[in-house]
Amino acid sequence: GNSVTQMEGPVTLSEEAFLTINCTYTATGYPSLFWYVQYPGEGLQLLLKATKADDKGSNKGFEATYRKETTSFHLEKGSVQVSDSAVYFCALPGASKIIFGSGTRLSIRP
Amino acid sequence: GAGVSQSPSNKVTEKGKDVELRCDPISGHTALYWYRQSLGQGLEFLIYFQGNSAPDKSGLPSDRFSAERTGGSVSTLTIQRTQQEDSAVYLCASSLGTYTDTQYFGPGTRLTVL
Numbered sequence: 001g002n003s004v005t006q007m008e009g010p011v012t013l014s015e016e017a018f019l020t021i022n023c024t025y026t027a028t029g030y031p032s033l034f035w036y037v038q039y040p041g042e043g044l045q046l047l048l049k050a051t052k053a054d055d056k057g058s059n060k061g062f063e064a065t066y067r068k069e070t071t072s073f074h075l076e077k078g079s080v081q082v083s084d085s086a087v088y089f090c091a092l093p094g095a096s097k098i099i100f101g102s103g104t105r106l107s108i109r110p
Numbered sequence: 111g112a113g114v115s116q117s118p119s120n121k122v123t124e125k126g127k128d129v130e131l132r133c134d135p136i137s138g139h140t141a142l143y144w145y146r147q148s149l150g151q152g153l154e155f156l157i158y159f160q161g162n163s164a165p166d167k168s169g170l171p172s173d174r175f176s177a178e179r180t181g182g183s184v185s186t187l188t189i190q191r192t193q194q195e196d197s198a199v200y201l202c203a204s205s206l207g208t209y210t211d212t213q214y215f216g217p218g219t220r221l222t223v224l
Contacts, residue, residue, distance in 0.1 A: 032210060043114070043201065043215035044153075089152065093210045096166050097143070102152040 002027045002094045006101030009087075013080055014109050021075040021104045023064075023090035033057075033066055033073040034091040036100070044089065047075075082108045112136065114216035116202050122222045123192055131187040131219045135204030142185050143213060144177055145201040153201065158209060159185065192223045 007022040025033065030053050037047040048057035050066035050073065057064050062077045075088060085108045090101040115134045123129050135142050144156040155169040159179040170176070174192075179185040189196055199220050203213040 034212075036215075043217045044203075044213075045215065046212045049212065096168070097155050097158055097209050098213065100153040 002031065002092055002099055004090050004092055004099055004101045006090045007104050008102070010105040010107060012107045012109065015082055016079045019077040019080045019106070021088055021106070023073045023075065023101060025071050025073065025092050027092060030068065031093045035062070035064055035075050036089040036091060038087045038089070040086065047088070080108050082110050084108055114202055114204055114214050116216040116219050118219060119217065120220045122224065124224050125194060126191055128188065128190045129192055129221065131200050131221070133185045133187070133202030133216060135183065135185070135202070136214055139204035139206050140182070141205040141208060141211070142179055143203045143209070144185070144187050145203065146198045147201055148198040160208060194223045197221055197223045
């Protein structure tokens with residue numbers, strides 16, 4: 001069945017550093033791919049998504065490209081801010097439910 | 111518009127007691143989900159309601175866990191005879207269509223079993 005493997009954290013960066021959080025998947029066909037984010041004390045919310053191969057999702061300066069050749073959907077941001085500190089989850093649909101990665105905790109130092 | 115709401119936000123209970131957690135999804139959303147998030151862990155799927163179809167209960171960890179969705183809207187997750195390992199944050203989400211659509215999450219209920 002479909003599965004997702006996500007870079008383990010925690011990840012600590014300085015403000016304005018470049019961010020990459022790796023996500024690779026195994027899937028039948030080409031399902032939509034998602035990144036969700038959970039800010040401290042808040043519920044999860046969709047950060048971005050891509051609905052087909054080669055699509056790029058983007059939001060709040062974050063980007064992720066649906067790469068079928070490498071079965072990856074890595075999350076990137078060119079210059080992180082303290083406010084980006086959160087837990088990030090990669091996700092894709094399984095047979096009857098969304099499959100979430102284990103989450104990557106990101107902390108940004110001022 | 112109003113998002114997904116959950117109540118209570120925090121619940122402390124004694125081992126062996128029953129608890130009920132409530133979720134109000136976004137109006138018009140046909141799908142509703144319950145997840146569990148233990149400290150430092152990812153999301154564990156519990157149950158999925160889609161319209162009037164029979165719910166997918168494949169994620170419920172034991173028969174102490176049950177959920178209902180009344181009138182296609184509000185849902186209640188019930189945990190009977192709580193155990194300490196049930197301590198977690200219980201998240202509810204809803205989506206407009208099926209589970210492949212964007213899910214909108216509530217703030218969660220933090221359950222502590224003493």
